[in-house]
Amino acid sequence: xxxxxxxxxxxxxxxxxxxxxxxxxxxxxxxxxxxxxxxxxxxxxxxxxxxxxxxxxxxxxxxxxxxxxxxxxxxxxxxxxxxxxxxxxxxxxxxxxxxxxxxxxxxxxxxxxxxxxxxxxxxxxxxxxxxxxxxxxxxxxxxxxxxxxxxxxxxxxxxxxxxxxxxxxxxxxxxxxxxxxxxxxxxxxxxxxxxxxxxxxxxxxxxxxxxxxxxxxxxxxxxxxxxxxxxxxxxxxxxxxxxxxxxxxxxxxxxxxxxxxxxxxxxxxxxxxxxxxxxxxxxxxxxxxxxxxxxxxxxxxxxxxxxxxxxxxxxxxxxxxxxxxxx
Amino acid sequence: xxxxxxxxxxxxxxxxxxxxxxxxxxxxxxxxxxxxxxxxxxxxxxxxxxxxxxxxxxxxxxxxxxxxxxxxxxxxxxxxxxxxxxxxxxxxxxxxxxxxxxxxxxxxxxxxxxxxxxxxxxxxxxxxxxxxxxxxxxxxxxxxxxxxxxxxxxxxxxxxxxxxxxxxxxxxxxxxxxxxxxxxxxxxxxxxxxxxxxxxxxxxxxxxxxxxxxxxxxxxxxxxxxxxxxxxxxxxxxxxxxxxxxxxxxxxxxxxxxxxxxxxxxxxxxxxxxxxxxxxxxxxxxxxxxxxxxxxxxxxxxxxxxxxxxxxxxxxxxxxxxxxxxxxxxxxxxxxxxxxxxxxxxxx
Numbered sequence: 001x002x003x004x005x006x007x008x009x010x011x012x013x014x015x016x017x018x019x020x021x022x023x024x025x026x027x028x029x030x031x032x033x034x035x036x037x038x039x040x041x042x043x044x045x046x047x048x049x050x051x052x053x054x055x056x057x058x059x060x061x062x063x064x065x066x067x068x069x070x071x072x073x074x075x076x077x078x079x080x081x082x083x084x085x086x087x088x089x090x091x092x093x094x095x096x097x098x099x100x101x102x103x104x105x106x107x108x109x110x111x112x113x114x115x116x117x118x119x120x121x122x123x124x125x126x127x128x129x130x131x132x133x134x135x136x137x138x139x140x141x142x143x144x145x146x147x148x149x150x151x152x153x154x155x156x157x158x159x160x161x162x163x164x165x166x167x168x169x170x171x172x173x174x175x176x177x178x179x180x181x182x183x184x185x186x187x188x189x190x191x192x193x194x195x196x197x198x199x200x201x202x203x204x205x206x207x208x209x210x211x212x213x214x215x216x217x218x219x220x221x222x223x224x225x226x227x228x229x230x231x232x233x234x235x236x237x238x239x240x241x242x243x244x245x246x247x248x249x250x251x252x253x254x255x256x257x258x259x260x261x262x263x264x265x266x267x268x269x270x271x272x273x274x275x276x277x278x279x280x281x282x283x284x285x286x287x288x289x290x291x292x293x294x295x296x297x298x299x300x301x302x303x304x305x306x307x308x309x310x311x312x313x314x315x316x317x318x319x320x321x322x323x324x325x326x327x
Numbered sequence: 328x329x330x331x332x333x334x335x336x337x338x339x340x341x342x343x344x345x346x347x348x349x350x351x352x353x354x355x356x357x358x359x360x361x362x363x364x365x366x367x368x369x370x371x372x373x374x375x376x377x378x379x380x381x382x383x384x385x386x387x388x389x390x391x392x393x394x395x396x397x398x399x400x401x402x403x404x405x406x407x408x409x410x411x412x413x414x415x416x417x418x419x420x421x422x423x424x425x426x427x428x429x430x431x432x433x434x435x436x437x438x439x440x441x442x443x444x445x446x447x448x449x450x451x452x453x454x455x456x457x458x459x460x461x462x463x464x465x466x467x468x469x470x471x472x473x474x475x476x477x478x479x480x481x482x483x484x485x486x487x488x489x490x491x492x493x494x495x496x497x498x499x500x501x502x503x504x505x506x507x508x509x510x511x512x513x514x515x516x517x518x519x520x521x522x523x524x525x526x527x528x529x530x531x532x533x534x535x536x537x538x539x540x541x542x543x544x545x546x547x548x549x550x551x552x553x554x555x556x557x558x559x560x561x562x563x564x565x566x567x568x569x570x571x572x573x574x575x576x577x578x579x580x581x582x583x584x585x586x587x588x589x590x591x592x593x594x595x596x597x598x599x600x601x602x603x604x605x606x607x608x609x610x611x612x613x614x615x616x617x618x619x620x621x622x623x624x625x626x627x628x629x630x631x632x633x634x635x636x637x638x639x640x641x642x643x644x645x646x647x648x649x650x651x652x653x654x655x656x657x658x659x660x661x662x663x664x665x666x667x668x669x670x671x672x673x674x675x
Contacts, residue, residue, distance in 0.1 A: 030430050030431045036430040039430055043426065047419075143444055146448060154448060230448060231418070231422065231444070231446070231447075232444070233445050235442065239419065241415065241416065241418070241420065278423065279423070279427055282423075282424060282427035282428075285431075288414050
């Protein structure tokens, strides 16, 4: 039943996406052009990667507030190794990936072993990662030669499809399958539902949380890779502004801030809806101020409609069902 | 009851959303009249195209103050103007906006970016599509724009800063300079302009010290207090950055030296207002941010229309000192003197 509920909810989000698409296609002559549709999907990717990381941390009952700062640090590291030091692409990317996983381990260690509340721990590491980025970059934007990293954020496959979409899709599928189908992924749900209960069922909670923040760091890495290519540079705070947007997208897609409820598919749909609204309203020349009102309103409408489905908070109701089922 | 409230809330929000969608604030609405008439080459009729004015913090009064002027400048030249940007500093968002403007097929983008390089790949894409890109406020890397619509070499602001000093205390007396970061080469070159110009034109002025405030209002206040104590004969403290006049004025007020010592130099008008009201400041300089946006739109329109703008002095209506220098840089050389009489006409 919970799975059916989630499917219905995701279908609702898909329907909303389609309705919005049709609305914007009729409202702006530029919206439905092939290049804009490709641009629209390309714009989803960085937010999408970050939202995947945020969604996984939220499913575990936490919230990785450092994900934007870690992504920003990733852009700086990539820019320094490739742009300043002139390293070949592959070793530079691998090293940055490993360094970012180390940062993820730090987050996991703070949350799992030192028992610091995830929001507080990642608030601290957010500042730490930004600070390290500022020190390394000396507070300035570090340039990367445009051609060296072009493929990840500005290359069009067959002259049409942005490469980053082809990078994003398999990652979404992999994370989705991991979270929903694997034992390890399901354990994240149970830890998010009730950490104590998870412990009693024999789940290694610490290891599970470490995996969560490693996965989150990996998603920050992908976002950094794509974005540093898009801007041919790295800056210590360049993705910091995306953190709240990732929470919005995840919540929009049905991921509970209380943990244990939500799907990767839903989170991606949340990203898709936020991006299509932003792109479509840009095409209609709606001011950015009003766009914020509209996105906020859509979020509240979605939450209100979900609320109608249960007497208690929608997340709590769904969460209870899911938790009972897992247990 | 709970369901009813939820439904009402949902409906209300839905209505708000569609209202916003169907009647967009697209920056093309009629705007209030401006005090200075922009260049008008032909009356607004059928649109000649679209110019986008994009800034990286649209919620900042510094940029918002120029919205209506930029729109009117475009309209008077026969262009629709999209005035947009990210409400807060958000580089990914700014890049998405530029990409979306490219897809809309605008004819020109006037861009104030928060940094010099991150937008360049996107602006280069715009240029490849034939869109004219004009940077203003902070310039971006030259490869990413067709022109920079600038005010002047901002180091030369040292000269009007001296005039602001003279307007405050006359041509004789001791003064101190409060700069941003003491090691900042750009700010130091501005101080060089101050000292050279003052020595040449006003030999009776005597610089007693240069202090740093690290762009921190508290540090600026403390530094001004120290100057007032250490140099009892000082008659003015000149701010070399736009954030100093406010704290200097407060220090003068708190020391009970209104009428004896003046805050002067560079300041945004809003920061200078309290000092102007108390009498601690009678002259400050900056530029008119609205005029700067008008200048960017004017250059963009000229580029679209292929108006010849050779290096040297330019004949552009509304900008009597306009000049093109090497490197596709266009200056209009208009600093603005704020006084107690005109300060309340500005809000940024």
